[in-house]
Amino acid sequence: MSWTVRDSSFDKARIITNGNKYMTGNGYMGYRGTLEEFGRDQLAAVTLAGVYDQAGERWREPVNAPNGLYTALVCNGQRLSVLETEPLDHKQELDIRSAVHRRETVYRIPEGGELIYTAERFASMAELHVLASRQTVKCTADCRITIETGIDSEVWDINGPHLQDKQEMFKNGVLLASAVTGELQLPVAVAELSVFGFGGLKLSKAGALRRVTFDAKAGEIYEWFKYAAVYTGLDMEGAPEELAEQAVQAAAEKGYRELLQAHRRVWEERWSRCDCLIEGDAAAQLALRYSMYQLMIIAPTASEKVSIPARGLSGQVYKGAVFWDTEMFMLPFFLHSDPGVARNLMMYRIHTLDGARRKAAEYGYLGAFYAWESQDSGDDACTLFNVNDVFTGRPMRTYFRDEQVHISADVVHGIWQYIQFTGDDSLLLDGGAGVIWECARFFYSYAYYNPVKERYEILDVTGPDEYHERVNNNAFTNALVKETLEIALSCAELLESRYPESYRELHRQFTGGPFLTEFRTLLEGLYLPRPDPDTLLIEQFDRYFQLEEVTLPELRSRVINKNEYWGGGNGLATTTRILKQADVVLMLHLFKSAFTKEVKQANWEFYEPRTEHGSSLSACIYALVAAEIGSPDWGYPYFMRTATVDLTGESKQYVGDLYIGGTHPAANGGAWMAAVLGFAGVQFDGATVCLKPALPKHWQSVELPVTLRGGQYSLRVTRDEIVITAAAGNREALAFAGFGSPAELCGPGAELRLRLAEPAAAEN
Amino acid sequence: MSWTVRDSSFDKARIITNGNKYMTGNGYMGYRGTLEEFGRDQLAAVTLAGVYDQAGERWREPVNAPNGLYTALVCNGQRLSVLETEPLDHKQELDIRSAVHRRETVYRIPEGGELIYTAERFASMAELHVLASRQTVKCTADCRITIETGIDSEVWDINGPHLQDKQEMFKNGVLLASAVTGELQLPVAVAELSVFGFGGLKLSKAGALRRVTFDAKAGEIYEWFKYAAVYTGLDMEGAPEELAEQAVQAAAEKGYRELLQAHRRVWEERWSRCDCLIEGDAAAQLALRYSMYQLMIIAPTASEKVSIPARGLSGQVYKGAVFWDTEMFMLPFFLHSDPGVARNLMMYRIHTLDGARRKAAEYGYLGAFYAWESQDSGDDACTLFNVNDVFTGRPMRTYFRDEQVHISADVVHGIWQYIQFTGDDSLLLDGGAGVIWECARFFYSYAYYNPVKERYEILDVTGPDEYHERVNNNAFTNALVKETLEIALSCAELLESRYPESYRELHRQFTGGPFLTEFRTLLEGLYLPRPDPDTLLIEQFDRYFQLEEVTLPELRSRVINKNEYWGGGNGLATTTRILKQADVVLMLHLFKSAFTKEVKQANWEFYEPRTEHGSSLSACIYALVAAEIGSPDWGYPYFMRTATVDLTGESKQYVGDLYIGGTHPAANGGAWMAAVLGFAGVQFDGATVCLKPALPKHWQSVELPVTLRGGQYSLRVTRDEIVITAAAGNREALAFAGFGSPAELCGPGAELRLRLAEPAAAEN
Incomplete structure (x- = not known):
């Protein structure tokens, strides 16, 4: 029951949201939750992780592969x-x-008479290039199908x-569709093999x-299997067409049941x-399991060159780009459960450091300014005009790209979290240290000194609350810059003490510019x-109050057009205290040990009624901090709203005239x-797991496994x-x-029981 | 001929622009160029200099006095x-x-038959509270009038x-209208006396x-005179009502001709x-004379508490506020011709220093941040939402008030120009030094130090080109900040050497904050x-290119609504290189000796085609700098456009849905x-008058008197x-x-002839 998502009727109006809700995938590709006979108009898509293309001057976005599982039925013509x-009856479900x-x-x-059509499919978690499907028809009267x-x-x-250059071929019973992308001329190949379990075709x-035609007898079950495989030029094992063909042949040899079993084992x-x-x-x-499911079907288990886009692998929305969502909202799940994926996510940032360096240089800064919307190269896919004005139809200048400088700090935060949670400091030697120092260097070049106030300030930024662009001293951003500097110094200390030789080598590469001395100066001031x-x-930014x-x-009563953008130069919220999403409150979560419960509570209570939650990244933070201040029941509705966003399909579908639908991995x-x-209150700082349960009133317990610093633990709270x-x-x-x-x-092997001394309220 | 402006027919469509074109005034009040029978719907107005009022939450603006010259005729009912x-015939003219x-x-x-009605009027330049009019009727057939x-x-x-509390009285033949303003409860009184030169009334x-009714005989001329006087609570000589009544009685005693003669003498x-x-x-x-005329009718000859608003005394547009226009565009005329008025204009800034201090403090800065729109107190009348969005009808956030920090530098520039041109350094002791230093202090607190580039920068400003708000290192602004700091240091030197005691006293008042040492640091960096x-x-600001x-x-082809604002968050020009008005080029004019002719020419040629001239302050600067680079004929059309703006009425009447019509003293x-x-090339730096004629091709000579450092000179170029x-x-x-x-x-008394050595092109 708690493992199945189901619709028991067909509703045309839900075709697009069900495409998200019933997503399958395996990190290599996402397969939208469409039905077998659906095509482009129903947004059927096989979205490939890390394969991007730009057509003309339009936005660069991921490539969707041809759909190897397409199937349609004709009965008596x-x-x-x-x-x-x-249909007389219809059921769609996801296990x-x-x-x-x-x-x-x-x-x-x-x-x-009636015809019953069933189709089952999965994107193999054991064979990442393979899609497999088992389909049947059964009818209550003879017919030609x-x-x-x-x-x-x-x-x-x-x-x-x-x-481009699409080609279709039929070879040894295998269908082969191949093409190349326009920009990078990457080959993309899809092979398909259908195996019919009955004759007379x-x-x-x-x-x-x-087209396979046969005369069906009433009462008989006709079963067939489909195997599809996708390869691209990024898969280095060989020519995509050949690899795809071999893959479907191999899959057919194994057979559907064995493939499914292997797939199940991985999922188990x-x-x-x-x-x-x-x-x-x-x-x-x-809802919680479903959220984890959504994260797992898009997690890059086999590549450190891709990360998780803001809409996962549910299509091309947001250009298939990777945002801060990954480090700040998704990484924690993997840090607690799958350090390998966490490492891949962080390696992606290391591989895209050059793009971040180019962006910093483009704006006249030092170091690394990570892309607000990162794709394969790390160059910023974000445009300067990211939203259209619904009143004039004109592109609207936004500052997502230029000013959300916290992205560089978010990357550093993620890397350091990885080190803390896993103890795997090899990541620093594999490029992590360079990323950290380049980001610190970026902030050093971004900061300005105020000679009257005798302090460094971070000016002209956009914080998480994107409705207020171009602000000074955003509390969130400044706190993250501080953390970046602290991490830059800690990283140097760690390397110097544990890897003195590597450190000397790295140090040498960084002497030609601001480095530790300057970082210390900035940190102190x-x-x-x-x-x-x-x-x-805490004031969200200078003059917010x-x-x-x-x-x-x-x-809301001032809204003229329901899709109008609330931020930007003339947005409804821009000149008010209304925020798009948690900003100060997110900072309080990240740096919880630096603030008293009273401060957290006062700010939660102040900012909460002023937050529009125009981003799916907002509600969860209010839930988190509500638990932190001992008021989980304030947070519970926010939790449920977050956990069900892809189940209900109730999320913003448009900003301006821009379609932004898809899945919401950050909310997941x-x-x-x-x-x-x-709620379970699991808080690990790299040394001690602090457990501060704050369960919603109807929750009796939470039980989960965690992987921390290489050890496995099971917790029951x-x-x-x-x-x-x-x-x-x-x-x-x-x-603990x-x-x-x-x-x-x-x-190892021990059990520890911690008991509440006396039944008092949870302490902060 | 070259002294008269005339319309020879009546055109309803020109009622409002003619109200500007035919303005009279005397610096105490402006009288719009409306006809005698016009009222509020035709924008008849007697606008009082320096008297402001705010009704409710609406914009604070100057007070218009009741119109004491109102006259309407009835003939045979x-x-x-x-x-x-x-009318059969109609003529309106201004001498x-x-x-x-x-x-x-x-x-x-x-x-x-026909009736000929004439009316002549003037705002007395000899008696600043008095308006006088002579009117006649003559008919070709008997009639009742x-x-x-x-x-x-x-x-x-x-x-x-x-x-408010309007009262009307008839007392000793004098009509008296009195009222008080709502906000400051200032009494305003207008008295009127009509004297008829014929009987049978x-x-x-x-x-x-x-209502005066009489039977007119064909061929007779019936003449009468009107005297009106305006006093307010700001006139300290006594009760406004009594003063007004006395003034019209005295005027009537003198008689129209004597009043006119006295008025003419002052004008001569x-x-x-x-x-x-x-x-x-x-x-x-x-056109040039007309421009000077417009400046003289609004110049404060008798008060150092008022300055010249951006629309002169032609109504309440722009809140009757004083902008940088005064120092940068009007002051030079007075510096060369009427140092007394120039001093009054600068004293106005000294009297409003406290307002500028309050504004700086409001934004968290030190020193004096002058009002972008200054009224009586020096507090800023500029709102944060100064334009309405024509597409949504919503107020649009603009940064005129917050970020046009150059206003403080403009004030300092004006004061120092006054000292240079007149040698009257008493202004410094009368408060000028305080203004200069407070403005320098303001900039010290506004500046930020960039530790990587090792320099101070002026961030987040709006320069003269208001289409680009919130820019960094606007070349114009930075140059003016530099000048402010230089002046602050020069002022200290001057006072120390000439007025050591006063200097010590002043110095003492400034020791508690950044002062000369800090100014020097900022200047150097x-x-x-x-x-x-x-x-x-020269790049107009960071990243302009x-x-x-x-x-x-x-x-222009992208314009959707002809009144849409091109600047602001989403304006058409905001994200382009198109500028509203001279910005870099104005800087080249102000600091002409710091740049080569080649630099001036390159920048003129680059910026000129990119300038929309959306401000009437723009064209003249292109004319000026064209002359400076030896291409006066490039500049001539800009000069004529500027000089005729109030003659043709061809200027922007709306920004968004805001009416901005009126006269254009800055263009004048x-x-x-x-x-x-x-064109005449008169360039005085406080020591030497450099003459660099660059006459348009059809100009033979320019001849004019100038007053410099107290001496009178006549120049023929x-x-x-x-x-x-x-x-x-x-x-x-x-x-020279x-x-x-x-x-x-x-x-004294000498004549100097300077001759071109050989007939070559004018040198830079």
Whole structure:
């Protein structure tokens, strides 16, 4: 029950949101949750991770591969498709435990009787290039059936077309569709092989589709299997066409059941590292699992050259670009459950350092200014005009690209979190140290000294609250710059003490510019907006408190066009205190140990009613910090809103006239953060796991496995007791503290019980 | 001929622009060039200098007084007014030599025959509170005439009403209208006395109007006189009502002709100090005189508490506020012709220093940040939302108020120019030094140090080109900040050497904050955008060259609504290289000695086609600098455009949905600058008058008087000869140089002839 997502009828209006809801994928590709007969108009897509193309002057975006699982049915000469025929019954479901998608549709046969069509499919987690499907028909009256199946090369593109020189071939029973991308001339090949479990077939071909006709007998089940494989020029093993062909042949040899079994085994292993049990809340249980599922189907398990885009692999929205979402909202999940993926995500930033260096240089800064929208090269895909004005139709100048400088700090934060959580400091030697220092150097060149106030300031930035662009001393950004500088210094210390030779080598590369001395100067003089002594409020940025005080309903009542952008030069929110998303409150989460509970509470209460949550990255942070201040029930609705965003499909679909639909991996990661870091209160600082449970009132317990510094632990958290079990195979002990007690070590194979001394409110 | 402006027919469409074109005034009040029977709907207005009021939350603006010259005619029961009756003939003219307005209108008498109505009026330059008018009727057939005359209390207001507790009285033959302003409760009183030069009158009264009826005989001329006087609570001599009543009684006793004579005498004297003769260009001659006329009717000759608003005294547009226009565009005229007015203008800034201090403090800066829109107190009348978005009707956030920091430098520039031109350094002791130092202190607190580039920068400003707000290192602004710092240091040196005691006293007041040491530090480290070594171009601000390159016609073709604002967050010009007005080129004019002719020419040629001239302050600067680079004929069209702006009425009337019509004193001053400082090439640096004639091709000579450092000189400039004649009464000699020759002294009563060595092109 808590593993299945299901729709029991067909609703045309939900075709696009169901495409997101029923996503499958394996990190190499995403397969939208469309039905077998769907094409480009229904946004069917096989989105490839890390393969980008620019068509003409349009936005650069990921490439969608031809769809090797396309299948349509014709019965007695009439096309059977939910798009054309009202089905008698229809069911679409996703088994998130093993990432298998199923549909079952019952059609009326025109001449009488019914036809039951089922299709099951998965993107293999064991063979990342392979898609497999098992399909059946059964009818209650004899009829003639044609199965039109093969490869649909008419791919959906937002800013396409990306595939040129398309060729289709039929070779040894295998259909082959190949093309090259326009910009980088990357070959893309899809192979398909259909295996029919019954005879009496008449076969004809049309392009990359075959038509298989047979006379079906009432009551019989006709079963067939489809194997598709996708390779591109980025896969270095050989020629994509040959690899794809070999892959489908090999898949067919193994057979569907064996492929599925191997796929299931991988998923079982994945879940064993992260599945989180919530006692007392079935809805939250499903939503949380679903959030983890969405993260796992897009996680790069096999490549350190790609990261996770803001809309995952659900299409080309947001240019398939990687934002700060990855480090700040998704990384924590992987840090606790799959350090290998976490490492790949951070290696992606290391591989794209040159792009970040180019961007810094472009703006006249030193070091590395990471792309706001990062693709394969690390050059910024973000344009200076990222939203259209709905009133004039004109592109609107936005400052996402120029001024969200916190991105460089977010990358550093992610790398350092990785080091803290895994203890794997090899990442620093593999390029991490360079990234950290180049980012610190960037901030040194970005900072200005105010001679009257005798402090360094970070001017002209956009913080997380994008409705207020071009602000000075954004509290969030300044705090992250400070952290970057601290990390830059700590990194040098760590390397010097553990890897003195490598350190000397690296140090030499950095002597020609601002380095540790300058970082120290900036760190010591950096201005950090602090809580007001009376109100305890931290001002989001200089003069934020001078902005118009207006309620959200009042501001909404001023809306003229429902898609109008609230930020930018003339946006409705721009001159008010209304924020798009958690900003100061996110900072309080990140640096929780630097602020008292009173400060957190005062700022939560101040900013919460002023937050529009125009980003799916917002609600989870309010949930997290609500738990942190001991008010999980304030946070619970925010948690649920975050955890169900891709289930309900209730998210913004447009900004200006720009389509922004798709899945929401940052919200998926945020839901996990709220549940585990917030409600279960798992807080690891690299040395001690502090457990501060703050369970919503109807939750009895949370139980989950975590992987920390290479050790496996199982945690069970209730209101008054925490049980920690360390795997026998762990190599060392780890310190745990709970309910404010002193830390205790938990060695390999040991069990630790921490109990609430007296039933009082959770302490901060 | 070259002294008269005339319309020979009546055109309803020109009522408003003619109200500007036919302005009279005397610095105490402006009287719009409306006809006698006009009222608020025709924008009749008596705008009072320095009297401001705010009604409710609307914009604070000057107070218009009731119109004491209102007169309407009724003939045989029918109203005679150009608004209601098509006149047989109509003439409106302005004699700018003596500032007398005349109209003559011929109406058809309904029962047959014609009636000729004439009215002459002036705002007395001898008695600043007095308006006087002589009117006549003459008819070709007997008829019954009613003259409705008195005070029209229905004043035109943009953001009114401003007059409360209105009272009307008839006392000793004098009509009296009085009221108080809403905000400051200032009394405003207008008295009126009509004297009829004929008998047989029947009199009735209605409010502050009287109806005088008589039977007119064909061929007779019926003449009457009107005297009106205006006083307010700001006039410290006594109660406004009594003063006004006494003033009209006294005026009537003197009689119209004597009043007119006294008025003419003052005007004669004024013209003797400035009239500039252009040989070879009658159109330019009239336009230049007209420009000087417009400046003289609004110049504060009797008060150092008011300055000249951006729309002069032609109404309430731009809140009747004083902008940088005064120092940068009008002051030069007065510095060369009327140092007393120049001193008053600068004293106004000294009196409003506290307002500037308050504004600096409001934004967290030190020193004095002068108001972008300054009224009586020096507090900023500029709002944060100064333009409405025509597409949404919403107020648009603009940064005029926050970021046009050059205003403080402009004030300092003006004060120092005054000292240079007059030698009257008493102004420094009267508060000028305090203004200079407070402005320098403001910039010290505004500047930031860039530790990588090792320089101070001026960030986040708006320069003269208001289409580009929030820019860094605007070349114009940085150059003016530098000048401010230099002046601050020079001022200290000057005072220390000449007034050591006063200096010690002043110095003591400034020790508690950044002062000379800090000014020197900033001056030495300040970044000034310099000409590119290859292109010679000076970048208007950081990253200006990265903006979209687009032609003006192309940009115009993108306009959707003709009143849309081109600047602001989403303006058409904002993201392009198109500028509103001279910015770099204005800087080249101000600091001409710091740049080679090649640099000036390269920048003129680059920026000129990219300038929209959306401000009336723009064209004159291109004329000036064209002359400076020896291409006066490039500049001539810009000069004429500037000099005729109030004659043709061809200027922007709307920005967004904001009415901005009125006179253009900055353009008037700019026209004078282009002719005298540009074409005649009169360039005084406080020590030597450098004469660099660059006459347009059809100009034979320019001849004008100037007053410099207390001495009177007459200059006659031709292409190859300059003749300087010093008044016999001068106290000292002054150095003159021309055609690049070494300077020669010209003592009292002497004549100096400078000749072009050989007929070559004018040198830079």
